[in-house]
Amino acid sequence: MVNVPDIFGSLVFDDRTMKERLPKQTYKALKKTIEEDKPLDINVANIVANAMKDWAVEHGCTHYTHWFQPMTGVTAEKHDSFINPNDDGTVIMEFSGKELIKGEPDASSFPSGGIRATFEARGYTTWDPTSYAFIKDGSLCIPTAFCSYTGDVLDKKTPLLRSMEAVNREALRVLRAMGDETTTKVTTTVGAEQEYFLIDKDMFDSRKDLTYTGRTLFGARAPKGQELEDHYFGKIKDNVSGFMKELDMELWKLGIYAKTKHNEVAPSQHELAPIFTTSNLATDHNQLTMEMMKRIANRHGMECLLHEKPFAGVNGSGKHNNWSIGSSDGKNFLNPGKHPASNLRFLLFLAAVIKAVDEHQDLLRISAASAGNDHRLGANEAPPAIISMFLGSDLEDVLESIAAGTDYDDSRELLETGVTVLPDFQKDTSDRNRTSPFAFTGNKFEFRSLGSNDNIACPNIMINTMVAESLSQFADILEKADDTDKAILDIVKDTYRKHKRIIFNGNNYAPEWTKEAERRGLLNLRTTPAALAHYCDEKNIELFKKHKIYSELELHARCEILLENYSKMINIEALTMIDMARKDIIPAVSRYVKELVETASAKKALSAEITSELEIELATKLSKLQLCFSKRIDKLDSLLLKAADIKGVQELANFYADEVFPAMQEARIPADEMEMSMDAKAWPYASYGQMLYSVK
Ligand code: ADP
Ligand code: MG
DSSP: OOOHHHHTTTTBOOHHHHHHHSOHHHHHHHHHHHHHTOOOOHHHHHHHHHHHHHHHHHTTOOEEEEEBOBTTSSOBOOEEEOEEEOTTSOEEEOOOHHHHHEEOOBGGGSOOTTOSOGGGOBEEEEEOTTSOOEEETTEEEEEEEEEETTSOBOBSHHHHHHHHHHHHHHHHHHHHHTTOOSOOOEEEEEEEEEEEEEEEHHHHHTOHHHHHHSSOSSOOOOSOOSTTOOSTTOOOOHHHHHHHHHHHHHHHHTTOOEEEEEEOSSTTEEEEEEOOEEHHHHHHHHHHHHHHHHHHHHHTTEEEEOOSOSSTTSOOOBEEEEEEEEETTSOBTTOOOSOGGGOHHHHHHHHHHHHHHHHTHHHHHHHTOOTTGGGTBTTTSBOOSSOOEEOOHHHHHHHHHHHHTOOOOTTHHHHHHTOOOHHHHHHHHHTTOOSOSEEEOSSSEEEOOOBTTOOTHHHHHHHHHHHHHHHHHHHHHHTTOSSHHHHHHHHHHHHHHHHGGGBOOSOTTSHHHHHHHHHHTOOOOOSHHHHHTTTTOHHHHHHHHHTTSOOHHHHHHHHHHHHHHHHHHHHHHHHHHHHHIIIIIHHHHHHHHHHHHHHHHHHHHHOTTSOOHHHHHHHHHHHHHHHHHHHHHHHHHHHHHHHTTOOSHHHHHHHIIIIIHHHHHHHHHHHHHHHHHSOGGGSSSOOHHHHHHOOO
């Protein structure tokens, strides 16, 4: 039998291990560094490094790596062994404080958006002591931040940590102005629900599109999709269950609070949800979870697909970012309590989020923008590209009555339902709407637009920074106010009146909402390039500069990297399509047509009585489709040539979105039609039906 508490965190150099293995003074000094964000003393670092090394070696490690999150979207690691030569030709295992604190990988092969000139290719990784070191595959992994030689950020962790600092700073100002002298630190918390597909590994390997791009570029629909809604929460198949059990176990060893697992809407689709933790840890943990999913699926003869839209015609995969804010000693400021109408701290923090989401819709949209996620947003399977908020009718009533200056009777609903604790009650009313991009769900907000493959650092950088700005403006007012309570109610009233347009409790999938949102003046940024065009707007530069998240240079660099990534992704997809068409599909159709024609003439030769009408008709139909297909592929090819001449990252991304992408969709149509008309054995790839229903 497995003893979960025993194995939980067994591969993490966590607080328990530190306490056990570090001298008292060192432990205290390190704790101070972690809790108060103080720089780490080199003498302390030396002792910590040595203890970490001993622990890692005992667990079978030979190497260490600075584990970081560059702008490529995946985590990066370069492994160094602990060995150090002795004079006599033997080696000892060593790890110094310097090696723990700082690494110097060559930065030149990571995207920098023009920040790093090649003559200063050096980059630095620095240990983030707020995220524990852990063991993965025989290496001691040290979570680190990554920056250029000149100190500009090249990763996703640094700005996330900066944004958490900004929220802490501004929230503490607000709390002090409200008379709270005891809270020492404000943190943001996140729980990231992760969706994914599992398919047979051999079928995955047989498809170039899945291998190169993560999604199918061709594929006729299977006779059965998700229409019967029989997969969601259904019985978990044996092979999948085996995978899930091993995944839980590996995640628990890494100190990740894997909690819930179930089947999702589409066939072969599943979800994992952890228990929430601080934003920084939640981000590291989500990256590790995705990596483990892929690795463990392989051990079970399967491939884990994290692409946002691996299959057309069934739901794609997203990620829900549950976000809240509270004190480090566990108070949740978004908990309405029993009497939200008189809970001033709750109302103020709620107002901060409402103002933030309305003023920075563009940033939230950008944080969920990727080529893959463009397939989902607005396709009636995920929230639309229009950002709005859902509060639920109870909370809206509270805000309405404050805005109107009338009393809110908050005992009413409690009596009706017989529920005594409002958070649960709020949760029940608010959870009914699953179509909202940004929904209040009882004591937290759930941002639902994210793609399954996204690094959650980006949305959390945005949310934290936006909310820090609201809080900063509120603090300016409160610090000068004579009557704080009245000032808070005035802020809530004023915020609600000004930003009410962002609140929408209806069905976000309905076509009427698009019109209504336009009337309200809300943004509708349909594609990634359209969203990114707003990244470096003046208001955003000011926002990120003020809270020391990004300099103007860093922001421009980031935008450039994202635009480039988008263009590269579509370009790879288009090239893969062309490759599959010319090397596999067109020849396969020719062979099959030849077979049909040969059958037809064999029939004719045998007897005039036997009709070959079917073969001839089918061969004719296929030949026509094949020609049409080939022409569309040629057109796609010529568009790529044109793209090569376009200057300017924004212009190029626009071209890929407006010209190349539609041409790819056009090209797919005749191919899928041919697949439907051909002998399954003659088609060169595993079918949708096989892929979606193959796992046992
Ligand atoms: P569902 O969205 O399926 O109804 P839950 O509401 O139980 O599921 O929780 C969804 C996620 O929200 C979980 O990962 C949970 O840990 C997380 N969560 C709950 N409370 C908070 C909080 N205060 N801050 C951040 N995330 C939270
Ligand atoms: Mg959810």
